[in-house]
Amino acid sequence: DSRRTESIRNICVVGAGYVGGPTAAVLALHHPTITVEVLDKDPSRIQRWESPHLPVHEPGLDTVVRIVRDGAEMTEETILSLSSVPTKRRQNLFFTCESAKSIARADIILMAVNTPTKTFGIGAGCATNMTVFDGAMREVATHAKPGAIIVEKSTVPGGTAERVRKMLSTLRPGVPFEVLSNPEFLAEGSAVKNLTTPDRILIGSAPTPSGRQAAQTLTNLYAAWVPRDRILETNAWSSELAKLVANAMLAQRISSINAISAICEKTGANVNEISDAIGRDVRIGPQFLKAGLGWGGSCFRKDIASICWICESLGLSEEAHYWRQITVINERQRQRFARRVIDRFDGNLVGRKLAILGFAFKKNTGDTRESLAVDVIRMLLEERPAEITIFDPYCREEDILRELEPAIAQVPHGDMSIVKIHADPYLACSHAHAVLVVTDCDQFRLSKRSSMRSDLDSVGGCDVTGTAHTGARSWTHAGVSYQLAPQAK
Numbered sequence: 449d450s451r452r453t454e455s456i457r458n459i460c461v462v463g464a465g466y467v468g469g470p471t472a473a474v475l476a477l478h479h480p481t482i483t484v485e486v487l488d489k490d491p492s493r494i495q496r497w498e499s500p501h502l503p504v505h506e507p508g509l510d511t512v513v514r515i516v517r518d519g520a521e522m523t524e525e526t527i528l529s530l531s532s533v534p535t536k537r538r539q540n541l542f543f544t545c546e547s548a549k550s551i552a553r554a555d556i557i558l559m560a561v562n563t564p565t566k567t568f569g570i571g572a573g574c575a576t577n578m579t580v581f582d583g584a585m586r587e588v589a590t591h592a593k594p595g596a597i598i599v600e601k602s603t604v605p606g607g608t609a610e611r612v613r614k615m616l617s618t619l620r621p622g623v624p625f626e627v628l629s630n631p632e633f634l635a636e637g638s639a640v641k642n643l644t645t646p647d648r649i650l651i652g653s654a655p656t657p658s659g660r661q662a663a664q665t666l667t668n669l670y671a672a673w674v675p676r677d678r679i680l681e682t683n684a685w686s687s688e689l690a691k692l693v694a695n696a697m698l699a700q701r702i703s704s705i706n707a708i709s710a711i712c713e714k715t716g717a718n719v720n721e722i723s724d725a726i727g728r729d730v731r732i733g734p735q736f737l738k739a740g741l742g743w744g745g746s747c748f749r750k751d752i753a754s755i756c757w758i759c760e761s762l763g764l765s766e767e768a769h770y771w772r773q774i775t776v777i778n779e780r781q782r783q784r785f786a787r788r789v790i791d792r793f794d795g796n797l798v799g800r801k802l803a804i805l806g807f808a809f810k811k812n813t814g815d816t817r818e819s820l821a822v823d824v825i826r827m828l829l830e831e832r833p834a835e836i837t838i839f840d841p842y843c844r845e846e847d848i849l850r851e852l853e854p855a856i857a858q859v860p861h862g863d864m865s866i867v868k869i870h871a872d873p874y875l876a877c878s879h880a881h882a883v884l885v886v887t888d889c890d891q892f893r894l895s896k897r898s899s900m901r902s903d904l905d906s907v908g909g910c911d912v913t914g915t916a917h918t919g920a921r922s923w924t925h926a927g928v929s930y931q932l933a934p935q936a937k
């Protein structure tokens with residue numbers, strides 16, 4: 449095998465985002481002899497990856513980056529937490545904007561660029577906007593050296609590997625390349641943990657000897673730290689579809705329990721008690737059974753839309769309808785939530801100050817893409833409150849504004865000047881009439897029994913008449929009680 453791991457000298461990761469950055473760092477950590485370059489067309493993103501303030505907040509990422517990017521000495525503690533990592537090492541993680549050189553050097557090219565949801569319908573080819581992916585792929589096709597292995601890490605519609613193969617043979621006729629599907633299953637907020645101890649690695653290849661050989665090379669690369677029985681080799685279609693299905697199934701569990709929470713609100717049932725009772729059934733399990741505002745983020749909606757599109761294109765309209773309902777229930781959950789807040793004030797938010805705790809699409813990340821808070825704020829603004837304040841421990845103000853401004857522009861009386869972003873949670877909550885806990889950040893949670901009001905009284909003397917999540921004195925909407933913890937700063 450001419451492509452044994454020992455022959456791999458350079459890896460190029462295209463896209464220095466939430467997936468590309470952490471993936472490259474963990475690869476570099478476990479392969480000290482391989483040079484890993486992360487390529488991005490956005491110079492400001494590259495600059496931040498090269499600075500002490502990484503553009504992605506992930507527990508443990510700073511440590512890994514300090515080791516591989518800066519060659520930092522390992523302490524016993526870091527060795528223990530990252531397991532079998534050699535202590536003596538050189539710097540082997542680099543960030544760059546120089547695409548041609550970086551791609552041309554690479555034996556393996558991991559495509560980790562963004563593949564956003566189409567904004568206009570789901571017709572015309574697929575539900576995913578592949579413009580960015582295809583643009584990056586054209587650059588790769590132009591510069592990659594013969595024999596390079598090109599790996600789809602981005603989440604792509606089924607059949608993309610086949611399409612990429614055709615694209616390569618048109619742009620570089622006669623030049624041998626291998627295309628693999630290797631979808632990423634990491635979750636933001638636990639990316640380093642998911643990458644260092646993955647449940648499984650999925651590698652899809654073409655059913656040809658050279659396709660299988662390329663899959664073997666990638667398997668060997670992962671086997672440096674992942675047990676071999678967790679590395680699954682499949683055909684490319686299975687691998688691409690499995691990624692979409694994994695996300696759709698997770699979203700489906702959340703929508704299922706949220707649909708039950710709607711029943712609970714109208715009856716004497718308590719959704720937490722139900723989650724606990726059914727989650728103890730080993731066939732069901734407790735994960736992803738927490739009722740709440742629903743799921744947000746850049747992945748679930750897009751991946752479900754992709755499955756719907758595949759179903760429609762195969763004439764499976766009932767199946768498409770089934771999967772689409774998961775998104776419908778998710779959107780309803782946000783509407784019901786905003787409605788309850790408005791009802792709490794007898795349908796009139798005029799003159800009220802509302803504080804939003806948490807803006808990222810989930811806890812432990814600063815990622816604001818498709819954040820649930822945006823829709824909630826938009827719906828509340830339609831009722832013309834006096835002020836909306838926002839605090840999130842990890843989001844940058846510019847990211848919050850970038851998400852909010854277009855949404856607010858759609859509101860007839862939408863006025864950005866009443867929205868204020870605070871770096872201090874206590875200031876955000878001070879004199880608020882309601883505090884809406886929109887993400888389940890640990891900073892907002894102290895104990896299940898404490899009442900939001902007493903804490904907030906001591907915080908800013910505000911008059912809390914409604915909170916987003918359930919508590920002794922609020923409603924059972926989201927299933928968990930929260931309070932603003934004293935250490936929330």
Ligand code: NAD
Nearest residue numbers: 463464465466467488489490560561562563584602603632
């Ligand atoms: P991201 O937007 O954070 O990062 C993508 C990066 O690619 C951006 O920095 C962008 O500037 C860069 N880029 C775009 N075109 C480029 C080009 N031609 N050359 C170089 N760089 C280019 O996206 P992400 O969240 O990291 O997601 C990447 C992919 O992984 C998506 O397909 C996504 O669906 C998938 N995924 C994401 C997650 C997640 O939790 N974020 C998890 C699993 C899979």
